[in-house]
Each structure stands twice: as C-alpha cells, then as structure tokens.
Amino acid sequence: MEKFSEILNHFSIDRKSKDAQTIKKTIELCDEPEVKHKEKKMCVTSLESMVDFGLSLLRTNNILAITSEVQGETQNSQRYTIEKVQQIADGDSMVCHKLNYVYALHYCHFAGSTRTFMVSMIGDDGTKVKAVSVCHKDASFWNPKSLPFIVLKVKPGTTPICHFLNDDQIVFVPSE
Template sequence: MLMAPMGSRLLAILVSLAVALVASHAVLSPEVYWKTVLPNTPMPKVVTDLLHPELTEEKSTSVNVGKGGVNVNTGKPKPGGTSVNVGKGGVNVNTGKGKPRDGGTSVNVGGKGGGVSVGAGGKGKGKSVHVSVGKSPFDYNYAATETQLQEDPNVALFFLEKDLYPGKAMKLYFPQNRETATFIPRQVAEKIPFSSEKFPKILEQFSVKPGSEEAEIMRNTIQECEQPQIQGEDKYCASSLESMIDYSTSKLWRNVQAISTEVEKQTQMKEYTIEAGVKKTEGDKAVVCHKQNYAYAVFYCHESETTRAYMVPLKGADGTKVKAVAVCHTDTSKWNPKHLAFQVLKVKPGTVPVCHFLPQDHIVWVPK
C-alpha cells in the first residue's frame, strides 16, 4: 500500500481529469478515435485484441454528476468500458473487463484501502506485469547477448530479402507475447509519469517493489524509449492508441493502412513455406510499432524512409496458415554492429537489406 501523499496527488490529477471531461461533455474512446481519424482504415487484429469487446462495440459517452460525485463513462456502462469515477469511495479509473486479474487495467485511489493500486494484465496473483526481461531485438542500437542468441525466439524471424520468394522454406516461430496489458485512454496515460527520472515514483504508484523482475521490465522499456534514435530513423513511444495514431499519421498522412501478422493457430517452432501471393506495400517509407512489456500497452514506434514492407502468406508443415508481415531495412549502416540480426545472418552493417517477420503484437503503418 502506498503512502497517503501519493494517493492525494493522483487523486487531484484524476479529479481534474474528471472535471475537464465533464466540462467538455465528450470524450472519445480509443476505438471511436480510430474511426474518426481513420474512417477508411481497417483495424488490425492486434489492435482489436488490445481493446476490450465492450469498447469496440459501444460508441456512446455518458457524463453523470450526482450525489456520488462525478462519473465519466466511454463505452458500455458494464465492466469493460472506460470510466473515471469520483465519489464517496475516492477515484477509480478502469479500462478492461472486470477485475485486473482478468486482463483489465485499473487505477484506484481512495476507497477502503486509502492507497493507490494499479493492476494490468495477466492471471497470476500479485503480479502487475509478467514477461521476460531483455532488450528488444527491434531496437537497432543494442548488441545481442549470448542469452538472446541461444534463447530468444525472435532469432528465427530474421532473414535476407533475397530469400523472400514462393517455395522458400523457413523454420519459424511466431511467439505470442505473454504480456496482456491493454490500451488505456490517452487522457489517463498522459497523467501517468513515464521517464527514468521519475522511475522511483512510477514504482511507488504501481506498487512494484524496487529491484524486482517487474521493476526491471518496466525500467528496460523506459530506457529503450529514452535511447537516442539512430541516424535516418525517427522514434517515438506511444503510451496510448490515440498517440500511436497521431504519430503514424504525422509521418504518413491519413491515407494509410495498418497491418499485423495473423497466425491461424498458436504453434511452436516449425517449418513454413512461403506461398504465392507475396505483396510489397506502397513506397519505401513505413512506421513500425513494436509492443513493449509494461503495465499498460506501450508501443515503440520508429519511422524510416529506407524500409520495404511485405505481406507474406506462409503455410506450415502441419497446414497452419499465417498472414505474415515482413519488413526489410535497406540501410543498416548505422545499426549496432553486434545487433542480433548481423550475428544470426552472418552479414555486416550496410551490406545487404536485412529483413524480419513481425510477431503478432506488432503493427506496420504504410501508405495506401
């Protein structure tokens, strides 16, 4: 349980948020924001998976002020929508289906406990985050460790562009991130600290013990977001779906499509064959967003003008079909020479295009 002063500060933030929402009489849910900004862009599966069904089905917004305080609700009034409540029990911000242990995300201030608690994803008791600790293979500043080379399932996702042709067999594994943290509304995300400088406060606010596995996971994500961008790329960490939409459209305009890898059924490492129908997307410019491990959905996005994206149909030896998304980087001269891709493919920076398939929880934004 956290100290009362932290609870008071967050209480003040959320009360201000609720008052602002009441004053505006409207707040768009992430799903409605997508449809408003991108009415002609289908939502990829990874996005719908990170939005609760109640949010994706309901478009109404209600604002109620009464004896119990202030209530702002976007989505269904039942559990699963997005709500900000200020009343006798304190303040509650909830995004998700039911209790946090069911995969939702909630921030509670006040109430019987008097403290602050944040839960996100996962079914395990007492765990706000549950994933492995390690540097992302999709941040090109980092050198791969020996552990990554031996154990990271993403190793199999790297390949050379010359191998992208029908009939090519590859041994692949499309892991599904165990981190089930979902999107929270931008209005809430913008009020939560996200920086190394404020890391102790973040741990306190999220009730995470310093030095724990969860703390290191969160620290790694923040540090990756704060690392300098490599030459030729622009990077941004989106802490909400709305901010990811804004970043991507600022780079590519609104005539975009968002694509992600879709696996027919979850399987282990196996041999896949590239089928006919490999399709290159328009242009050589893309925004690629990688799901990070954090208490709520955070995406590490980077924009590059030296990237080619492909839709690649795959078929496994057991008949499993995959609609895979692959990106090929045509200029790797500024990458870390010890990056995972170079060690796996046995090539040097800046010599040949380096490609990789994307896991299921990543998104590629490309011009239509």
C-alpha cells in the same frame, strides 16, 4: 528515468523484482536519444498517439496499418511452407512494437526506406499464417553488434535487412 521510483511505488512493484527490471529496460529504451537524421521514434500509450505519429512521419493522411495474422493457435516451433508473397509497399514506413510495461505501451519508429511484404504460409500442422515482412534498405546506422549482423555475418550498410513482424507489432505505410 527520473520518475522510476515513483512509477514502481504507484504500481506497488518491488524495486528488486523482475518486473521492476523489465520496466527499467523499457523506460531506458524510450529515453534513448534518436540517431540524428536517421531515426524518428516515440513511445506511445494510445492508438490515437500511434496514428498521429504515423501521419506526421509518413506525411500523408492515407495510411495502411498492417499486422501479422495467425489462424489457429500453435505453441510448437515448426516448419512453414511459403504459399504466396505479395509486396504491400515500397518506401517509407513506421513500425510499432508492443513493449513490456504496466499498461499498453508501444515503441514506434520511422523505419526509413523499406519494402513491405505479406507472406502467406502454412505450417506442418496446418496452421495458416499471413506474416508481415519488412526489408530495411538502409541499415548502415544500426548497431554493428545487433543480432541481424551477427546471424547473417554481414556489416551495416552492405545489404538490406529483412525480418518478420510478430502479431503484436504493426507497420504503417502510405496507401495508394
């Protein structure tokens, strides 16, 4: 955050603009301290950094990088039918989320013990999706006011929390 003004000046971004506020939120996320003994995280600016961080977290040179795939383009919210669910991994994983910033930036974090699935679905309009689903076995250290707990009406640590990844997010798991 100490270089926030310098960053805005470098990219000619007005301090009062929406872009400036988005950049500020991104920097704050990257500057947040890790939850001790529960989370390892890093904001990375290159594929090489992403892979290196994943290799160090997962403690193996054999990893898979998996992302959701959408065949075709659809802007409509629609109903999907699940055709197949395949477990990809059961154990430690790392997830990288694309961030809004002036250049490529991803927030990568050790997701802990998870079960990772590939879910094949088809939309009412025929759109085919292979979506990655990650189920966090231990969400006890998450913020109790975060959306999953509100929507599911559960407390941290009482049940696994599962979610789909967007097609701009990547999960890294050890390969067999």
